Amino acid sequence: MTPATGRRRGLFHPALRAYQRIALVVSVGLVVVTLARIPDLDWGDAATHLALHLVVLVWFGAVTGTWRTVGAREAVRFWLFGFFPVTLVAYYLTEPLSDRWSDGNAFFGVWVPPVEELLKLVPVLIWTTWRRPAQRHGSLGDFWFLGFALGAGFSLHEDALYGRRIPSGFGDDRWSWVFPTFHDGLVFVTGHAAWTALGATGIGLLSIHRGRVLAWIVAVGLVGLAVVDHAAVNWRGDGSERLRGLMLDGRLAAFVLVATVALAVGHDWWTGRWTTARDHAFPRPARHEDLLVLAGRRPPVRGLGGYLARQRYRRLRNAAFVDLYRVRSRGRSAGDRTRIRRQL
Incomplete structure (x- = not known):
């Protein structure tokens, strides 16, 4: 061994x-x-906040399930990262300066947005670099999925501390049936989960297409959009209407978020299609012999056990597929298929 x-x-x-x-x-x-x-916490608002973000994660997970490499366990981990360490570090990087800056916009509009948005991307960067196994890579849909989960955890903790609930839920607005996490009140706010999903998608493009200038441009644009839209929400007084107008009253971020969903679905489909056509080392996950290779014994082929075994194999296979495509996207051969198959 x-x-x-x-x-x-x-x-x-x-x-x-x-x-x-x-x-x-x-x-x-x-x-x-x-x-x-937390004093005077509204448990109903907290439960609603959690449920509305879960709705988005469920439908996105269903849409991208064929090619994702992560599941509910990773989503819970990232949600907890957003709820605990990211919120704690953000607090200590921002709160000590709140009393020193007399100009509220200098603090809430200039300092807080980039600190929070960049800090929320640190776990995503660690996940795709230091914590990434060899010959494995997350799909673009994974980055969106985990980014949204992390932002949801951060958002719940922040909303609880401020005694508010940003998500408006289901309503008459056309956005609400797809993204009930948006706030449609005096101002339109996509929220922390959406901002982190945008930035995480940019990180995913950089990680998969490292050598492409266009990937860098799109990634910087997505992270920058999240920061500026966050700043537009926080800005008060002179210039606020101009900044909100630049962001189309928050709807520019919403439009781009929908575009990133389409991009993630299309990109993952193309990645799987290209690698499946090129590499026949990976049979489809439902075949019985594939489950034997994965489990090392005769696995249950029916019921929950069989379903989980097939899902585990599918995600391992998809992670190897994305890594092969990642090497290919840099203009080189897709690599040694035998070595990668052994690691499954």
Whole structure:
């Protein structure tokens, strides 16, 4: 057994699985305790906030399920990252300066938006660099999915602290049935989850197409749009109407967010189509022999166990597909298929 094989088996060791479940339960308990310590918290608003963001994650997950490499477990982890460490670091980077700056716009409109938006992208950068396994890569839909989840966790904590609920929910506005997380009141606000999804999509383009100038331009544009739209929401007084007008009263970010959904779906479909046509080392995930390779034993082919085994194989295969396409997109051969197949 090679060291790599040992590490992979270790990731699926029952003891580690049990530890992960315990850690998840403890994390959820800490979320409840944290919210309970906030004075005058409206639990109904908090539950509604969580449910509305979950609606978006569910329909996006269904649309991109064929080619995604991550699932609900990763979404929960990123939500917790947004709720706990990102919110905590953002607080210590912004709150100490709030009393020192007499000009509210200098703080809320100039300092806070870039700090929060860039800070929320740090876990995404870590996930796609240091924490990324060899010969694996997330799809563009993964970046959107995880970015939205992280922003949702950050948004819930911030809204609870300020005693508000940004998402307007389902209503008469055409946006509300697709993105009930938007706020349609005196101002139109896409919110933290949308801003982080935009920035994370930009990170995904950079990670998949590192050598392409267009990818850098689009990525910088997406991150910049999130920062400027956030600043337009926070800005008060002189210049606010001009800045809001530049952002089409917040709807520019909404239009671009919808475009990134289409981009993620189309890009992932093309990636899978190209790699499937070129590399026949990966059969379709529903075949019985594929499940035997993955599980190392005769797996259940029916019921929940069989479904989970097929999903696990599908995501491992998709991650290898995206990595092959990533190498190809830099103008070189797609690499050694045998080596990558062994790692499955």
